[in-house]
Amino acid sequence: MIKQFMLLLQNIRANIMDDENVEAFYIELGELIHKARNNKNLSQAKVADFIGLSRASIVNIEKGRQRTPLHQLYSFAKVLEVDIKELMPNFDLDLINQLKRKKTKQVQKGNVNDKSSEKLDHLIDSF
Structure with missing residues (x-):
């Protein structure tokens, strides 16, 4: 994931x-x-x-x-x-929100454990 x-x-x-x-x-x-x-x-x-x-x-x-x-x-x-x-327009914000929604769906489905969820949060925040 x-x-x-x-x-x-x-x-x-x-x-x-x-x-x-x-x-x-x-x-x-x-x-x-x-x-x-x-x-x-x-x-x-x-x-x-x-x-x-x-x-x-x-x-x-x-x-x-x-x-x-x-x-x-x-x-x-x-x-x-x-x-x-x-x-300055902020296109990154829309993309970040899309990624966060996708991650949330994966967590809700049980496809992502807590450790992976934290790593994904870190990746998204670095964007």
């Missing part, structure tokens, strides 16, 4: 940022920027001025159509007065 989870973890890690996930990442990133901007009651034009981008770029970033470089995320975080972590 632990070997199966190890293989599953390796597979997830290998495929976590395929083309579809990259697109979803930037869409969610844009939504998080949009939400933070609205929470600060800042216009797209104001944010654009602060960061040194055009208003059209802000629109495209918020829609996930334009990929912002990492260094600009720091500028967004500073202007929007949020921790940069608040702007």
Whole structure:
């Protein structure tokens, strides 16, 4: 059972940022920027001025159509007065929850003993 989870973890890690996930990442990133901007009651034009981008770029970033470089995320975080972590999508959390549910089902079926369950918890937490 632990070997199966190890293989599953390796597979997830290998495929976590395929083309579809990259697109979803930037869409969610844009939504998080949009939400933070609205929470600060800042216009797209104001944010654009602060960061040194055009208003059209802000629109495209918020829609996930334009990929912002990492260094600009720091500028967004500073202007929007949020921790940069608040702007980062968290796809790992969904995957971790899937693994935890799968482990719980296996424990309920009696397929995993306490020692193996602890090892699986450790593997999942390391992800």
